Amino acid sequence: MKWEEFQPVFGTLAEAFAARGYQLYLVGGCVRDQLLGLEPKDFDLTTDARPAQTKEILEGTPTVVTVWPLGERFGTIAAKLDNGQQIEITTFRRDLSEGRRPDVAFTTDLATDLERRDFTMNSMAYGPDGMIIDPFHGQQNLKDRCIACTGDAFARFSEDPLRMLRAARFVAKLGFTVDARTEKAVHALGNSILVVSRERWLDEMDKLLCAPHASDGIEFLARTGLMWLLVPEMLAVWQASRIQTKAHKDLWHHTKVVVDKVPPRSDARWAALLHDVAKPHTEKMKDGKLHFLGHDALGAEMANSIARRFKMSNDRRRAIRGLIFLHQRVAAAMEDVSTVSMRVLRRLAHECEERDCSVEDLVDLFGADCSSAKESRRGLVAEQHRALKEALEQMREEDLRPRLPAGIGNAIMEKFNLKPGPEVGELRQELDKMLTDGEIKADDSVESMLGKLGKPK
Numbered sequence: 001m002k003w004e005e006f007q008p009v010f011g012t013l014a015e016a017f018a019a020r021g022y023q024l025y026l027v028g029g030c031v032r033d034q035l036l037g038l039e040p041k042d043f044d045l046t047t048d049a050r051p052a053q054t055k056e057i058l059e060g061t062p063t064v065v066t067v068w069p070l071g072e073r074f075g076t077i078a079a080k081l082d083n084g085q086q087i088e089i090t091t092f093r094r095d096l097s098e099g100r101r102p103d104v105a106f107t108t109d110l111a112t113d114l115e116r117r118d119f120t121m122n123s124m125a126y127g128p129d130g131m132i133i134d135p136f137h138g139q140q141n142l143k144d145r146c147i148a149c150t151g152d153a154f155a156r157f158s159e160d161p162l163r164m165l166r167a168a169r170f171v172a173k174l175g176f177t178v179d180a181r182t183e184k185a186v187h188a189l190g191n192s193i194l195v196v197s198r199e200r201w202l203d204e205m206d207k208l209l210c211a212p213h214a215s216d217g218i219e220f221l222a223r224t225g226l227m228w229l230l231v232p233e234m235l236a237v238w239q240a241s242r243i244q245t246k247a248h249k250d251l252w253h254h255t256k257v258v259v260d261k262v263p264p265r266s267d268a269r270w271a272a273l274l275h276d277v278a279k280p281h282t283e284k285m286k287d288g289k290l291h292f293l294g295h296d297a298l299g300a301e302m303a304n305s306i307a308r309r310f311k312m313s314n315d316r317r318r319a320i321r322g323l324i325f326l327h328q329r330v331a332a333a334m335e336d337v338s339t340v341s342m343r344v345l346r347r348l349a350h351e352c353e354e355r356d357c358s359v360e361d362l363v364d365l366f367g368a369d370c371s372s373a374k375e376s377r378r379g380l381v382a383e384q385h386r387a388l389k390e391a392l393e394q395m396r397e398e399d400l401r402p403r404l405p406a407g408i409g410n411a412i413m414e415k416f417n418l419k420p421g422p423e424v425g426e427l428r429q430e431l432d433k434m435l436t437d438g439e440i441k442a443d444d445s446v447e448s449m450l451g452k453l454g455k456p457k
Contacts, residue, residue: 001085003034006043009063009081013045014128016061022049024089025110025125031132032121035142036174045089046125048108051075054089074104095159111135115151118163119170123150145176153185161192164226165204172208172217186224193229198311201230205310209269215256218273222252233302234273236280251276254371261368267316268361271323272368274303300325315356322355323362330366333391334384340391349395363388402435402442404428404449411446412453427453 001009010026017024024047030040047054051069054077058067063082070078075091092113093104107113110125110133117123120138127133136150147170149156149163157163164186167178178186193201208217221227228235238252255276262272278299282292300321307317326348333344345359352359367385372378412418412427431449434440440449 001043001083002039003030006040006085009083009085010043010045011128012063013058013061013087016057017047017049018128020049020053020057022047022053022057023110023127024049025127025133027114027125028117028122031124031126032138032142034126035124035132035139043085043087045087046092046110046113047089048092048110050091050106051077054091058089075106116159117150118156118160118166120148120150121170141179145174146179147171147174147176147182148179149182149185153182154189157185157189157192161189162196162200162204164190164193164224165196165201165208168217168220168224168226169204169208169211171220172211172214175213175216178220183220183224186226190225190229193226198309202310202312205230206266209259209273210264210266212264213260214264214269215260218256218259231274231306233277233306237277240280240283251279257371258365258368262361263364265358265361267319267323267358268364270307270320271303271327271361271365274306274320275299275324275327275365275369277302277306277324296325296328318356319358319361322352322357323365325355326351326357326362327365327369330362330388331384333388337380337383338387340387342391342395345388345391345395349392360392363392404431404435404442405446408446408449411450415450 010024014024024045026043027046028044030043033040049057051072055067055069058064058077058079064079065082066080068078070076070088075093076088077090078086078088080086092107092110093116094107094112095104095116114123114125114133114135120136120141122138123134123136124138125133132139141148147167167182167186170176171178208214211217218227221230222234222238227238237255240251255273258275259269259272262268276292276295276299278295279292282295282298284291284293303324304317304321307320312320329348329351333341333348335341348362349359352362363385366388367381370378370381372381408431409420409424409428412424412431413420416423416427418424430453431440434449434452435442440452
């Protein structure tokens, strides 16, 4: 639901709470996104009413369909509205301990509640009168395109180390910088990320990699050292990044470019991040040139181990492993700059199917895997990528078309007493055209199909 559409809903709810003497505010990400001109994904609210009172008020509101405690111990009540929108309302609170699920005490002070939140841009509330409550200068930080912790950065990250990854994710989402004190705290407390569950790692990294400024988020992870804790295999890529003196041959730079260029599908973006992870281990000089023989196979095994560390599902792990294993094979499908061998492409698609990865992801990874400074080289790869995408579409269309039954060629030869040759092919083409035009159907008997053919000339 759009912000403007939600305002009447918010007004109705706020009136219901006010009638009982309580305050109600929109809070957090939805306020931030509205100020940035983005559509909020959800609407979180906060109130000075206690959970039992919140539940009672919601149950008495006509626009509310269902009410249930989402985390009543932590003050959160969820509700589904008659327009299908789901909301969460949490009582003002302050933390009594650290961690993702700290012990909390309820409070009647909104500023105290906002103070416990992670970043200033998330520590703002929006009232039913349209006023923004912003005690920590979140609006100014948004104008400055800066991510800053609310209050003491060391305290915020000590309370919940996952917030360090959230900072990187917001860098990737918004293209913002991180203020000096916040980044200094990440440097100092980075090792505490190791106590966070791997499932949380994966959730944040998926969001980071699929964000519009993913490379900025990756660079923040590297600059603060978080990357080497999450994916230590990438340290060798960073250390050996200067394969040659030119920037476009910088392996670390190349990796970030490829991530940004691949469409934001999580498996494809992970494959882009890890596609050259084995290059530092396979580097060989031959005939005055660097070669990385086997980096695709070794990289696939390294990616498999990384995926296990992040607790990825077996399907995702196999898909990413398959993309990296096959990413060097795509060029073989090109007969020239703009002509694709459908036979090779079909074989590649079949191998993708066997390895549980997407041939579309593979082709897009191929198209992105070029950070050359030479415009002619980039243009060549772009033309090959375009041709491959068109060939994929053609292949899908052909696969959707009804097909003649297997053995139809032999049946044609037997019926018309023909030997293998052009005549058989012409009659098969004639049947194929009838099938496309609907004159015959794929489930017709072979005898019925052949009965539609005239005698060969």
